[in-house]
Amino acid sequence: MSPAERAPRPAGVLAPVLTPFGADLAPDAGRLLRHCRWLLAQGCAGLAVFGTTSEANSLSVEEKEALLDALVEGGIDPSRLLPGTGACALTDAVRLTRRAVQRGCAGVLMLPPFYYKAVSEDGLFRSFAEVIERVGDDRLRVYLYHIPPVAQVPIGPGLIERLLRAYPKAVAGIKDSSGDWNNTRMLLDGFAARGFDVFAGSERFLLDNLRGGGAGCITATANVNPGAIARLAREWRGPEADAQQAGLNAVRGAVEKVPVIAGLKEIVAHHAADPAWRTVRPPLSGLAPAQAEGLLSSLAALGFSMPGLR
């Protein structure tokens, strides 16, 4: 397949889509599909389903395969999809990555195997290399997922360098969820000029990342505030960019005062008038009533809304 036949690379704002559950804790494909459609309508460039915010590691591979199938069969353009497919088990990562490629997804967002800590760079290189080789498909585009506060297994510049040299076509970029702008800047300075797309893991860094040559952001808060974040991604060269960034930060600041995933589900439940959205899978817990009230009133004070959600 020639480069010209390939879909354009994702750029702008991607949402790591929340996964709704039924009362029995089974994933709810219908609600997920509706939320995905709303996110795209609000201006998200893509959907990073099965991320940390999606509680994806609380789902089995089978559950993720079924949801991916439901999205594509439900009409979501797979060139907008960047599913998370990294796993502790090599065989799980291969299976889900292969399915994503076969389904025509734009790429995959790949966690390192995250059970063993302090593993060698060589061991991590072999982990990613085995997945790329076993999938063995020219269409595969891997976005590395660096999220040391959660995975506790970092993806450092030495590993990226090795992967880019070995698989320059397959290794397409990174999501940097370190929360450390110095790390994102290092990635931009070291790799962006070589066609390696750097996504910030939070919209707090969206403007700085775009100014530094990055591709956009993949951010939890895009589940509830996609329109404003996508607008900054379009208008970042304009005169209002810094003010827009400050507005995004205010909304994010309100959300970050509570556990973020439960908080985002609370916000969707409230604005969609759909209490089922509050359900999280263990080990996560829902918000306490006082947390929920505080969150919603903080957002109301900021004039926050979710247009067209109901």
Added chain:
Amino acid sequence: MSPAERAPRPAGVLAPVLTPFGADLAPDAGRLLRHCRWLLAQGCAGLAVFGTTSEANSLSVEEKEALLDALVEGGIDPSRLLPGTGACALTDAVRLTRRAVQRGCAGVLMLPPFYYKAVSEDGLFRSFAEVIERVGDDRLRVYLYHIPPVAQVPIGPGLIERLLRAYPKAVAGIKDSSGDWNNTRMLLDGFAARGFDVFAGSERFLLDNLRGGGAGCITATANVNPGAIARLAREWRGPEADAQQAGLNAVRGAVEKVPVIAGLKEIVAHHAADPAWRTVRPPLSGLAPAQAEGLLSSLAALGFSMPGLR
């Protein structure tokens, strides 16, 4: 099923059995079965297959199910088996736990879901509770697996207390791999008298644990030194116990100078004259030649051997 019909609870030394792989990184059920038979013949009371030492989180649920079936069908008494069944995904933990119970295993060793960090005690309680309720079988015995250096999600006394109150029959004990004797002593003082079996996660603490009312140990090193560790578990009230403990510590000290899982596989490969045993799955790496030589010569200097392995 009345208590009298149930198998006796595991006590003594259990091995978290190494998982051999083929050159294609597929699990090798035949070599696993032979190693299990050798471990039991050497005096191990039980086999904690699918533990950290087993690289179990690098295996898919399907691979673990197939190995468990192969062991039972290969003649391993399931009342000697304590497979690891904890997982990040609730549905994976339920599926593998159910299979273990249906296969007649003595119990299961259960990691908490380990992707999300700093989760609430309530969220962890719900994780274990959902597995116990969904499996819904009186035969289920859960041994909690506390290994904060790796999982980064601890199982503290408040959680144990809640689980014991809610499920006094199902919650049977704990493996404490904190590496902190003060934590093991706290568990013994707080819970052992209530029929909660405390296993140390290293034979370094075997004698202290047995003297304090514990049930034994589940230790990586039992894969290579099972006879001597099992002997101390039998003779711990005898006059040689402290000297025996010192001997165990010397062997363990040699192993701990290298990455332990790769080191144990190197030892088995050498003493079985079977190089295939050296294979580890990514993200782990094999030993460098100098590490392997140093390890084997340190053990030779201690008079270490693996009788009957070939």
